[in-house]
Every structure is written in C-alpha cells, then in structure tokens.
Amino acid sequence: MSPSGLVRLPEAEDPAKLYEQLREQYGPVAPVLLHGDLPAWLVLGYQENLDAMRTPSLYSRDSRRWHAFQEGKVPADSPLLPVAGWQPLCVFADGDEHARLRGAVVDGLAQFNRRGMRRYVTHYTRELVQQFAAKGKADLVRDYAEPLPMLVASRLLGMTPDEGPALVEPTLDLVRGSETAAASNGVVTTVLQDLVQRKKTKPGADLASRLIAHESGLSDAEIVEHLRLVLIAAHQGTVNLIAHTLRLIFTDSRFRGKLSGGYMTLPDALDQVMWDNPSINIVPGRWATGDTMLGGQQIKAGDMLLLGIAAANVDPRQRPDLSLPMHGNRSHLALSSGPHECPGGDIGRAIADTGIEELMALLPDMRLAIPEHELGTTSDWMARRPSALPVTFTPPRSKSPRATVATGSAQPLPDAAASVPEPQPSAAKPARWWRSLFSRR
Numbered sequence: 378m379s380p381s382g383l384v385r386l387p388e389a390e391d392p393a394k395l396y397e398q399l400r401e402q403y404g405p406v407a408p409v410l411l412h413g414d415l416p417a418w419l420v421l422g423y424q425e426n427l428d429a430m431r432t433p434s435l436y437s438r439d440s441r442r443w444h445a446f447q448e449g450k451v452p453a454d455s456p457l458l459p460v461a462g463w464q465p466l467c468v469f470a471d472g473d474e475h476a477r478l479r480g481a482v483v484d485g486l487a488q489f490n491r492r493g494m495r496r497y498v499t500h501y502t503r504e505l506v507q508q509f510a511a512k513g514k515a516d517l518v519r520d521y522a523e524p525l526p527m528l529v530a531s532r533l534l535g536m537t538p539d540e541g542p543a544l545v546e547p548t549l550d551l552v553r554g555s556e557t558a559a560a561s562n563g564v565v566t567t568v569l570q571d572l573v574q575r576k577k578t579k580p581g582a583d584l585a586s587r588l589i590a591h592e593s594g595l596s597d598a599e600i601v602e603h604l605r606l607v608l609i610a611a612h613q614g615t616v617n618l619i620a621h622t623l624r625l626i627f628t629d630s631r632f633r634g635k636l637s638g639g640y641m642t643l644p645d646a647l648d649q650v651m652w653d654n655p656s657i658n659i660v661p662g663r664w665a666t667g668d669t670m671l672g673g674q675q676i677k678a679g680d681m682l683l684l685g686i687a688a689a690n691v692d693p694r695q696r697p698d699l700s701l702p703m704h705g706n707r708s709h710l711a712l713s714s715g716p717h718e719c720p721g722g723d724i725g726r727a728i729a730d731t732g733i734e735e736l737m738a739l740l741p742d743m744r745l746a747i748p749e750h751e752l753g754t755t756s757d758w759m760a761r762r763p764s765a766l767p768v769t770f771t772p773p774r775s776k777s778p779r780a781t782v783a784t785g786s787a788q789p790l791p792d793a794a795a796s797v798p799e800p801q802p803s804a805a806k807p808a809r810w811w812r813s814l815f816s817r818r
Contacts, residue, residue: 385410386419386683386758392658396421396688405692406672409683411758412457415445417662417681418674423692423710425672426684429663431715433471436663436682438717440469443664444679456558459551460759461661461681465599466606468717475716477593482603483720485587489533491727498731501528506739510772514746517736517766518620523549525732526615526725533611533724534604535576535583536568544568548612565608569601607721615725617656617762622647622733624763628749641704644730649704651690651711656725658687659759660713686710687761743770 384395386409396419399407405422420426429436440463445451451458463469467478505524509515524545531541547561572585580586584607588600595603625632625646632649635641641649663682670676689710691699703709712719719725737743745752746767755764 383408383410383416385414386659390756392687392756392761393691396685396691400688404673406674406676408674411681412455413450413452415450415457415681417683418671418676419659419683419685419688420672421685421688421692422672423689423695426686426689426710427714428671429682429684430710430713430717433475433716435666435669437471437666438469438475438663439463439471440662440664440681442666442679443681445681447679454556454559456556457661459558459562464602465596466602468606471716478595478599478603479716479720481588481591481593481595482607484591485584486607486721486724488582488587489724491723494529494724494727495731497529497532498525498728499735501525502732502735503739504528506736510740513772514767514769517623517743517768518616518763519765521732521736522616522619522623522766525619526612526728527608529728530608530611530615530724533584534569534608535572535581535585540568540572544608545612548609549616551609565605566601569604569608570597572604573597573600610719611721611725611728613760614656614719615728617654617760618647618650618725618729619732620762620766621650621654621656622729623766624752625650626733626737627743627745627766627768628752635702635704641702643734644726645705647726647729648707648709649702652696652703652706652709653690653699654761655686655690655709655711656762657711657760658685660684660686661759684710684713686713739773740770743768 384399399409399419400421403421405420405425407419407421409417409419411417420429440446440461443461446463451462465478467475467482470478502521502525505521505528509520515521524542527545527548528538528541531544532538544565547564550561551558551565573589576583576585576589580589585600585604588595588603626636632646636643636646661681661683663684665676665678665680665682667678668676671682676682689695696703712722746769752766753764755762
C-alpha cells in the first residue's frame with residue numbers, strides 16, 4: 378500500500394482477494410498504482426471491460442496518449458515499457474492502421490491448419506517426455522508447460538529447432554515486470570531481427586515469410602514487432618493455460634469426474650479454465666481519448682486503463698454463483714473482445730488441447746509427488762499460475778526409436794509435419810488416461 382492509500386499492483390500477493398477488496402471499496406473501476414507509483418484505473422467489472430474493449434473511440438490502444446509518457450515520467454529502464462511502450466503494432470493502433478496491421482497477422486496465421494498444428498505438438502510432446510521419462514518423475518511446469526508452446530510457436534514463426542528453447546526464459550521474463558524485463562525484450566527482438574533478414578532470402582511456409590510478402594507492405598520494424606507479439610502471446614498465454622488445466626486434473630475431483638465421465642470434453646474444459654484462471658489476469662491497457670465516465674469513476678483524457686480479465690470473469694453481476702459450470706461457454710474475456718480480440722486464440726487452444734491429451738496418453742498413471750496444499754504459485758502483476766507441478770509415474774517402455782527433428786531452417790508446416798511419425802496405437806488411445814482419472818478421486 379502506498380502513502381496515498383492506493384494499491385501498488387506488483388505488491389499483490391493474492392490477486393483474487395485484492396480484486397474483491399477493490400470491487401467492494403470502489404465498484405467496477407478502481408484506482409491503482411503501477412511501477413514508479415504511476416496511477417492507472419483497474420477495470421474490474423465484466424460489462425465495463427467490454428465497454429473499454431469495444432469502444433476504441435473512447436478508449437484507445439495508442440499508448441502515446443498516456444500522460445505519464447507525455448510528461449516524461451516513465452524511465453527508459455521501466456519494466457512497463459515492454460508491454461506499454463508504443464510500438465508499430467496492431468495492438469497499439471486503431472482504425473484503418475489497426476485494420477492494415479491486424480489483417481497481415483490474421484492472414485499469416487490462417488495458413489496453419491489444425492492437423493499440421495497437432496503434428497507439431499505431438500512431436501514436441503514426445504521430444505520433451507523423452508527427456509524425463511526414464512526418471513519416473515518431472516515438474517510439468519518447468520519440463521513441459523514452459524518449453525512446449527515455445528517449441529511449437531517458434532517453428533510457426535520460421536525459426537530453426539535450436540532457436541526456440543533459448544527464448545523460453547527471456548519471453549517469460551519480459552512480461553513479469555522484473556528489473557531485467559527490458560534486457561530480455563532486447564534478446565527476443567535481436568533473434569527476431571535476424572530471423573526476418575534470413576527469411577528475406579530463404580522464405581518458407583511460416584509467419585515471418587508471410588508477413589514479409591504481405592500486400593499490406595509492412596516495414597521491417599513492423600514485421601519484427603508483430604512476430605514478437607505473436608511469440609509472446611502464444612507462449613505466455615499457452616504456458617499458463619496448460620499449467621492451470623493440469624493442476625485441475627490432478628487436484629479437482631469434480632473437474633476430473635466430468636472429464637472421465639464424459640460430461641465435459643477437454644476443449645470444453647479449457648473454457649472452464651479460461652473463466653476461472655485466465656492466462657493473463659491484467660491486460661495493459663487502454664488510454665482515454667477524452668474525459669469520460671466508466672463504472673462511476675471520472676476518467677480523464679490520457680488516463681491509463683488496465684483490463685482486469687480475471688476480476689471481470691468472476692464479476693458477481695455476471696456470475697452470481699461461481700460453482701455453476703462454465704465449460705463450453707466462450708463468453709469469457711480471456712481472449713479479449715472487440716476489434717483487438719486475440720487473433721491467435723485457436724492456436725493456443727490447439728497447443729494446450731493436443732499437448733495435454735498426448736502427455737496424458739504417454740504417461741497415464743501420473744500422480745502429484747507432493748500434497749496439493751504444498752503446490753506453490755508464481756504471480757506477478759499481469760499473470761498467475763502454478764509455480765511447479767511435480768509428478769511421479771511409471772517410466773514407459775520404449776517401443777520405437779526416439780523421433781528426431783532436423784536442425785536448420787524450419788520446413789514448411791505440412792512437410793515438417795509429414796516427417797513426424799503417427800502415434801503408436803498402444804500409446805495414443807485417449808481412453809487409457811481418461812479411465813485412469815477414476816483412480817485419482
């Protein structure tokens with residue numbers, strides 16, 4: 378708590394409790410402080426978030442409107458810069474410019490079909506499991522949830538297989554709001570700049586090549602920044618989605634019962650997770666284009682708004698009874714709404730859905746290695762997820778040589794996918810792990 382009595386968001390140890398305290402004290406929109414004691418408005422209400430998301434004429438995505446930037450109050454090394462500093466990105470644009478930039482990203486992502494995605498995810502899941510299977514134990518956050526989305530997303534962008542793993546930690550760090558966020562952002566940006574130059578001479582069926590050739594005429598800076606945007610969103614969001622879902626499978630008997638009893642499919646289960654534990658709790662931000670009112674608060678021109686996704690998803694006006702199931706209901710705000718709704722949401726869902734299915738098929742007898750109450754949580758001002766998921770299992774008997782991925786330039790998705798062996802029938806039947814859920818009740 379600051380001397381002014383306002384909450385500093387990075388200091389919140391229990392975000393869910395904090396959101397409810399702020400809601401009770403201020404209503405659906407609450408004043409808070411960010412790094413450097415910079416003021417902002419945290420939007421807690423479901424409808425208020427929709428209003429901010431869907432009304433760019435009142436709440437712009439152009440962060441150059443923020444009076445803190447205009448008044449020189451944000452230092453060059455501020456951890457806010459990687460997520461709030463203006464860049465030539467569709468997420469910082471409105472109107473025709475937003476349509477031009479977003480159109481290029483949407484077209485670039487549209488080339489990846491779900492079958493090709495599943496091949497990549499299946500292959501990299503086996504690669505990761507191979508690394509720890511013989512030990513009979515693993516931390517499913519560090520050993521699986523964190524590397525898998527990066528391995529898949531980096532290949533979709535056009536990177537070589539050895540480039541993706543090195544970006545896992547920098548990508549996680551740059552959105553934490555840590556003191557090293559700016560440096561981590563520089564590491565990721567340098568890799569992407571090199572990728573763009575390489576793809577100009579050796580294009581492929583990947584996102585980098587599609588953005589370079591797109592008819593919207595993106596500059597090199599715009600291409601690099603949009604690749605960075607997709608990489609961060611696909612990685613950070615999917616890591617949290619996988620980790621939250623796995624934790625529920627291992628700890629929530631009702632969740633397991635609905636899955637094992639056929640009352641809920643895994644894709645539908647992901648929606649339940651997105652309601653209760655969205656991958657990103659707070660999205661910065663929107664900037665008021667003029668003086669206005671939102672949630673009973675007087676918003677001034679240039680004020681910064683933080684979209685409180687996690688708080689909005691449990692708004693008592695929207696969900697008066699949190700015990701009621703929401704699986705299959707996609708009206709959550711985990712992927713935002715309006716003109717800036719996440720264009721790659723289906724890619725993240727495909728990675729999580731296929732990755733969890735394949736992991737549980739390969740290691741169907743996994744159990745938590747520690748009591749549930751000892752599971753920790755990693756939390757920062759934007760996101761929250763399990764810090765570790767230690768499990769034990771029976772080491773599987775290897776029935777086929779380990780599949781390998783060739784190094785060098787990423788191949789077109791269909792060709793690369795075709796080189797990945799299909800799952801062996803004995804290891805790929807989902808029924809094996811669905812049935813095993815009964816024994817965990």
